[in-house]
Amino acid sequence: MTLGYTLLYLTLIVLIPLSGLFIQTMNLSFAEFWNHVTSPRVVASYRLTFGASFIGAAINAVFGFLIAWCLVRYRFPGRRLMDALVDLPFALPTAVSGIALTTIFSKHGWIGQYLEPLGIKAAYSPIGVVIALTFIGLPFVVRTLQPAIEELEKEAEEAAASLGANRLQTFLRVILPTVFPALLTGFALAFARALGEYGSVVFISGNMPGRTEITSLLIITKLEQYDFAGATAIAVVMLVVSFAILLSINLLQWWFSVGRRRVA
Amino acid sequence: MGIEVQRVSKTFGSFKALKDVSLKVNDGELVTLLGPSGSGKTTLLRIIAGLELPDDDDKGAVLFSGEDVAKKHVRDRQVGFVFQHYALFKHMSVFDNIAFGLRVRPKHERPSKQAIKDKVMSLLKLIQLEQFATRFPSQLSGGQRQRVALARALAIEPRVLLLDEPFGALDAKVRQGLRTWLRRLHDEVHVTTILVTHDQEEALEVADRVVVMNQSKIEQVGTPEEVFHKPASEFVIDFLGNVNVFKGRLESGRAHFDTLAMDVPGLAHAPAGHANVYVRPHDLDIDRQKNGSQSLAANIERINPAGAHAKLTLLGVDGNEIQVDLPFERFTALNLKPGELVYVSPRKVHVFAPEYMI
Numbered sequence: 001m002t003l004g005y006t007l008l009y010l011t012l013i014v015l016i017p018l019s020g021l022f023i024q025t026m027n028l029s030f031a032e033f034w035n036h037v038t039s040p041r042v043v044a045s046y047r048l049t050f051g052a053s054f055i056g057a058a059i060n061a062v063f064g065f066l067i068a069w070c071l072v073r074y075r076f077p078g079r080r081l082m083d084a085l086v087d088l089p090f091a092l093p094t095a096v097s098g099i100a101l102t103t104i105f106s107k108h109g110w111i112g113q114y115l116e117p118l119g120i121k122a123a124y125s126p127i128g129v130v131i132a133l134t135f136i137g138l139p140f141v142v143r144t145l146q147p148a149i150e151e152l153e154k155e156a157e158e159a160a161a162s163l164g165a166n167r168l169q170t171f172l173r174v175i176l177p178t179v180f181p182a183l184l185t186g187f188a189l190a191f192a193r194a195l196g197e198y199g200s201v202v203f204i205s206g207n208m209p210g211r212t213e214i215t216s217l218l219i220i221t222k223l224e225q226y227d228f229a230g231a232t233a234i235a236v237v238m239l240v241v242s243f244a245i246l247l248s249i250n251l252l253q254w255w256f257s258v259g260r261r262r263v264a
Numbered sequence: 265m266g267i268e269v270q271r272v273s274k275t276f277g278s279f280k281a282l283k284d285v286s287l288k289v290n291d292g293e294l295v296t297l298l299g300p301s302g303s304g305k306t307t308l309l310r311i312i313a314g315l316e317l318p319d320d321d322d323k324g325a326v327l328f329s330g331e332d333v334a335k336k337h338v339r340d341r342q343v344g345f346v347f348q349h350y351a352l353f354k355h356m357s358v359f360d361n362i363a364f365g366l367r368v369r370p371k372h373e374r375p376s377k378q379a380i381k382d383k384v385m386s387l388l389k390l391i392q393l394e395q396f397a398t399r400f401p402s403q404l405s406g407g408q409r410q411r412v413a414l415a416r417a418l419a420i421e422p423r424v425l426l427l428d429e430p431f432g433a434l435d436a437k438v439r440q441g442l443r444t445w446l447r448r449l450h451d452e453v454h455v456t457t458i459l460v461t462h463d464q465e466e467a468l469e470v471a472d473r474v475v476v477m478n479q480s481k482i483e484q485v486g487t488p489e490e491v492f493h494k495p496a497s498e499f500v501i502d503f504l505g506n507v508n509v510f511k512g513r514l515e516s517g518r519a520h521f522d523t524l525a526m527d528v529p530g531l532a533h534a535p536a537g538h539a540n541v542y543v544r545p546h547d548l549d550i551d552r553q554k555n556g557s558q559s560l561a562a563n564i565e566r567i568n569p570a571g572a573h574a575k576l577t578l579l580g581v582d583g584n585e586i587q588v589d590l591p592f593e594r595f596t597a598l599n600l601k602p603g604e605l606v607y608v609s610p611r612k613v614h615v616f617a618p619e620y621m622i
Contacts, residue, residue: 155351158315159413161338162345163365163420173368177355 021239024232036233041210042218048126049215050241053194056133057141061187064141065179071142072149086142089135094199101132102203124206129214132200137190144189148182181253188249195242265423265456266291267312268330271323274307274316281307283480284323289424291329294450294457298467299477300503305460306428308477312458313345313426314338328423344417344455348429350409352401358412359397362387365420387415390449407438414446418453427459431466443470464504468492476500498540498616507542508586512615514539519615522580524558528615542614545589546573550598551607559607562586567602569595576600578608 025033036042071083089097105112105122115122122128152175160170176183198216205212215238222231267289274282282304289295297305310316311326315338318324326334333341353361362384366375375383388394391411401409410430417425430446431439447470450457461467467474468488476483476491476499484496495501502509512521517532519525521541531539551559562578565585569575574595578586586608590598600606 153349153351155347155349156353158338159345159347159351159416160353160364160368162313162315162341162343163368163416164339164342165364165368166339169368173364174353 018239021232021235024228025236028229028233032229033233036230037237041213042215042234044210045213045215045218046237046241048129048212049195049238052126052129052133052214053191053197055130056137056194057187057191059130059134060137060141060190061183064138064186064190065145065183067138068142068145068149072146086139088139089137090139094136094197095203097135098132098200098203101128101135101200105131105204123204124208124212126205126212128204128206129201129212132204133194133197136197136200137194140189140193141183141186144182144186145179148179152178181256184249184253184256188246191249192242192246195238265329267424267456267458268325268327269308269312270325270327272308272311272318272326273321273324274304274311274318280480282311282318285480285482287475287482287485289456289458292454292456293472294447294459294470295473295475296467296471297458297460297475297477298462298464298503299483300462303477304480305462305475305477309426309428309458309460312424313343314341315345342420342423344414344420344422344425346410346413346417346425346427346430348432350401350406350413350433352409352413352416354401357398357400358388358393358404359384361401361412362416362419364416383419387419390418391415405438406434407442410434410442414449418455422455425455425457427457429460429462432461432463439466446470468504476503478503495614498542498618501542501614501616506545506587508545508548510541510543510584512539512541513537514615514617519613522560522582522584524560524610526558526610526613526615528613531615531617534617537617539615539617542616543610543612545575545587547610547612548586548588549594549609549611550576550588550590550600551609552598552604554607555609557609559609560586562606562608564600564602564604564606567600578606 028036067082067086071079071086102109102123104110105115105128107113107116107123109123112122120127122131156174156178157170160174165173196216198214198220201214202217205214205217207213207217215234219231219234219238222228222234267287269285269287272282272285273280285304285308287308297308299305307316311318314333314336318326318334324334325332328341338345353364356364363380366380366383369375384397385394388397391414393408393411393415396404396408396412401412404412414427414430431442434442443466446459450470459467459470468491471488473485474488474491475485478499484491484500486494486496491500492504495504501507510521512519513536514520514528514531514534515536517528517534519528519531519539519541521539526541560580562580564576565579566577567574569592572592573589574592576588576590576595578588580586588608
């Protein structure tokens with residue numbers, strides 16, 4: 001029963017719209033398809049989208065870990081406020097965050113004015129894309145790590161210390177392996193979210209073709225030019241690659257959790 | 265290695281977990297800290313380990329073989345600590361768990377791979393889990409896990425072994441087995457060991473000496489025999505097994521309770537006043553007739569004949585409940601039935617005069 005509903009729901013919500021995408025691309029011959037998805041402008045956009053998403057997710061994995069750790073382990077005034085603040089990138093309309101980030105990081109913005117003399121151009125550059133994608137991905141890492149850190153046994157750390165391990169060894173050998181699956185999930189979610197992000201990026205990136213143009217924007221641009229086939233072709237590539245990446249992260253996780261349970 | 269705790273106090277917020285506690289543990293001794301929960305026994309153990317720091321007053325000190333370790337971090341104290349809930353590293357195999365303490369040593373002190381392997385295998389043999397080296401903690405029973413935790417602690421060749429209610433999470437049968445095993449192990453390895461427990465039977469059975477704790481203080485330190493047969497306080501006699509309490513009076517060295525009067529040599533010079541008279545259930549005998557010795561009349565309420573002793577619950581004429589443990593042979597010879605009127609005579613009593621004690 002439950003399985004039946006699950007399948008029905010997934011079909012309606014996920015599979016049918018996605019297969020529409022594939023059917024749409026069928027209008028193209030393979031050569032046309034290949035031309036669409038490998039034109040230099042499109043390839044540059046893949047590189048930027050996947051690269052910036054990966055960097056953003058990686059930054060979040062590090063700092064999201066720190067934030068989650070502080071929120072779980074320390075009691076300090078303003079903890080609840082900080083906890084609520086983490087969700088803000090979830091709740092804020094992405095366009096709003098995009099405009100806010102652009103204002104702050106542009107040449108005359110609060111932070112941008114200090115970066116400019118250092119030769120760092122934050123807004124209207126690939127760095128800006130990374131900033132936006134880091135911003136929107138943070139809650140995913142923090143929220144998936146929090147329960148995992150809460151479940152850590154304080155005693156395991158004490159045991160490690162009593163056996164002579166220093167803090168770094170305890171972190172690397174005891175804490176990190178225990179929360180690694182959750183960290184990986186958080187990373188995957190932040191990464192996936194960043195791949196599909198549009199609103200917050202288009203303002204800060206400047207959308208220069210071949211330089212700061214992300215793939216989702218390119219798709220919109222093609223649609224606006226009534227190039228439906230071209231748009232769907234790119235979308236299909238995004239879809240397949242994203243799926244492959246997420247699947248491999250899942251496999252990695254599965255391998256990791258099976259690895260520790262394997263029977264002698 | 266001998267351990268000395270000198271005048272240590274510990275405060276958590278407004279709660280005083282330890283009040284000016286001093287204790288000496290001799291080299292190679294197995295000592296149990298026994299007390300109800302909240303008595304401070306675990307805090308004392310954690311302070312010895314270095315997992316907790318004592319209050320920063322000028323009096324307190326923790327000495328390992330005479331050396332003050334109060335400021336030393338737990339990782340530098342070389343203590344083996346075993347937790348109630350094992351605290352094994354779940355993502356590591358049994359082998360890796362035991363090897364952990366050796367592998368995290370700085371490079372110049374770390375044994376070779378082969379030496380670590382030999383050490384771990386010999387410990388696995390010691391805990392009788394040789395075939396389980398590649399298993400993960402989740403694949404072991406509670407008793408096996410605790411043995412792994414013990415081997416892990418022993419791997420670093422600790423100067424002292426500290427066990428915090430190590431058998432508390434296990435069922436009675438496993439517990440009994442591990443208890444005897446631990447005692448044998450200790451006789452083999454001879455590492456100074458301190459074990460925390462709230463189970464008086466466990467404490468009395470494994471220990472060379474028992475430290476009875478109550479309300480953040482030590483009530484009595486002594487061999488199991490001493491604390492059981494010569495309890496220093498009402499708390500100790502009450503905590504170590506079942507006991508009947510009679511409210512009475514002490515007058516010129518004689519305790520009067522119910523219809524009885526008995527000499528109390530130890531309190532010959534105590535001033536007259538209230539006294540509590542404690543009698544263990546197995547120190548009471550039952551007769552059908554008054555037989556000349558001092559006795560109390562009582563009615564048999566309930567009989568539980570299961571066990572080496574028949575456990576009887578009697579009701580004294582003044583409504584006081586009295587517990588009696590009769591050897592089973594004696595019980596069958598008397599052929600007692602509920603409702604009968606019998607005479608109860610104490611063989612041995614412990615008298616405490618509260619005013620005098622304080």
